Amino acid sequence: GEGCLSTCRLREPAAGMLRLGIACGVGGVLAGLPLARLVRWLRLNVPARPSTPFPLLSxxxxxxxxxxxGDRGMFxxxxxxxxxxxxxxxxxxxxxxxxxxxxxxxVFDTVTLCNGRLYRLTIHLERLLKSAESARLRLPFGDDPxxxxxxxxxxxxxxxVAADRQDADVRFWLSAGPGNLGVTPAGCTPAFYVLVFGGLPSDxxxxxxxxxxxxxxxxxVPVKPKLLAELKSTNxxxxxxxxMAARDRGGTFGLAVDNGGMLMEACTLNVVAIGTDGVMRTPPFDNILAGTTVRRAMQLADSLVSSGDLTAVSQEPLALxxxxxxxxxxxxxxxxxxYPITRLDGKPIGDGGVGPISRQLMQLLTNDARTGEDCHHDIPALCRK
Incomplete structure (x- = not known):
């Protein structure tokens, strides 16, 4: 019996030892002990796994x-x-x-640094302040917005300027700030952070x-409640x-569809469709984020209406x-x-390739970032390079 018990010690933790020891017919005094006393004996006699402490660093x-x-692309x-x-x-x-x-x-937002100019910085800052108001966040530089x-x-x-790059992504956060580990930010000092980095992973x-x-x-995966969906929080x-669920199914970002069969948005992107009637459609900003990029894309697409490539641009409910x-x-x-979607839920979209409107809008957005004049902010120290 003791031999069986010793073998059990080497192979299983206490609970498993108890089951295996009894199954092997543990004899003598141990076999006659009540279950509670046997468990107590095991706890006293079976050595616990020795702990491995982590070092206290200077x-x-x-x-x-x-x-x-390393820097991991953070400048x-x-x-x-x-x-x-x-x-x-x-x-x-x-x-x-x-x-x-x-x-x-x-809350947070992200702006593109392109050719030494911050693309549509004003729009992004306005959205950040609107998100902060919804999140009841105090402002970091006094009360005046x-x-x-x-x-x-x-x-x-x-x-x-410190990053010394003409092209990068710039993300900024407005936080309730440091001060306690409680639930509310009472006693905390609002904080503002800005990171200049090399961009998000993409293919x-x-x-x-x-x-x-x-x-x-x-x-x-349920959709966010309206408050969180319409402000850009860190949640x-x-x-x-x-x-993650989309990639499990062979997708990329994943599209949310409401209970009525209407498209909402992707995990971090707005969705746009070009119908067979030539109308460019995107869902209204109801229970989804008011994307700055899709708003600009709709403005730039007016030129495609003028050229006859589109018949209209419309923000309206979009059914799956x-x-x-x-x-x-x-x-x-x-x-x-x-990012053109060539297949959705296994079904080809259009002819299954990247369409002409997608290509034209890509170029319009790229050109606008480099040479456009809509609410951009030039950084003289970088533009002169």
Whole structure:
């Protein structure tokens, strides 16, 4: 019996040992013990797995450990907590008690730095401030929204100059800030962060060859409630789950469809369809984000109406069955990103290739970022390069 028990010790934890030991016919005193006493005996006599403590690092060791991760395509960070900019990726951190981490109580936006100019910066800052108001976030540079917009622009420009690049992505966050680990931000100091980086992971063929896309059932991933759907918060759990579910099904980003069979949006992009009637349609901004890129795309598409390539541009409900029957279907986001959908739920869209309107709008968005004049902000130190 003791031999069996010893063997059990080597192979299974206590609960498994009890089952296997009894099955092997543990004899003697142990076999006659009540179950509770037998379990107690096992706990006292079976050694626990020895713990392996982690080391207590010094300030320099901590910094060296962070530095080993490399810059990972991050060029500069402004932090209102420090009041300045760093280009050392190991120092690009936020306080652990900042509510951007503690409760996800923060909003953000992203602007494109193109040829030393911040593409449509004003539009992005206005959306950030609107999101902040909905999220009941205090402003980091006093109470005046216009002054905050100016100081945010200064912080963004300072980070871009420090990064010393003419082309990059620039993401900025407004957080309830550091101060406690509680639920509400009482006692916290609002914080503003700006990161200049090399862009999000993507596949160049998404633009040139198009993507396969799928709809994601609401039963698997529900849509956000209206408040969270219409402001750009850092709460992107459902967005991430939507894209993951889509990739499980052979898609890319994943399209949400409401209970009435109407298309809503992709995980981080707006959806646009070109109907057989030549009308360009995108869903209204009801329970979805008011994308800055799709708004600009609709404006630029007016030139395609003038040229006769489109018959009209319309923001109206878009049924899934209309998407299946569309001549072209595509997703837009990130100022200049347009991804044609060539297959949806296994069905070819149009002729199954990248359509002419998709190609023309891609070019219009790219040209607008480089040479357009709509609410852009030039950075003299970078434009002169």
């Amino acid at each position: 300030h320099s060791e901590w910094g060296e450990a962070l530095a080993r991760h 500069a960070l402004f932090s209102s907590v420090t009041g300045g900019v760093t280009t050392d990726a190991a120092l690009m951190t936020v306080p652990i008690d900042d509510h951007i981490i503690v409760r996800g109580h923060a 216009q002054h905050n917009k100016e100081r945010m622009r200064d912080a963004i420009e300072s980070a871009c 160049p063929t998404w633009t040139t060859e198009g993507i396969s896309e799928v709809t994601v059932p609401l039963e698997e 992107y759990m459902l967005n991430a789950l939507t894209s 069955k209309q998407a299946y029957a569309a001549k072209e279907l595509f997703l837009v986001a990130g100022d200049t990103h347009l």
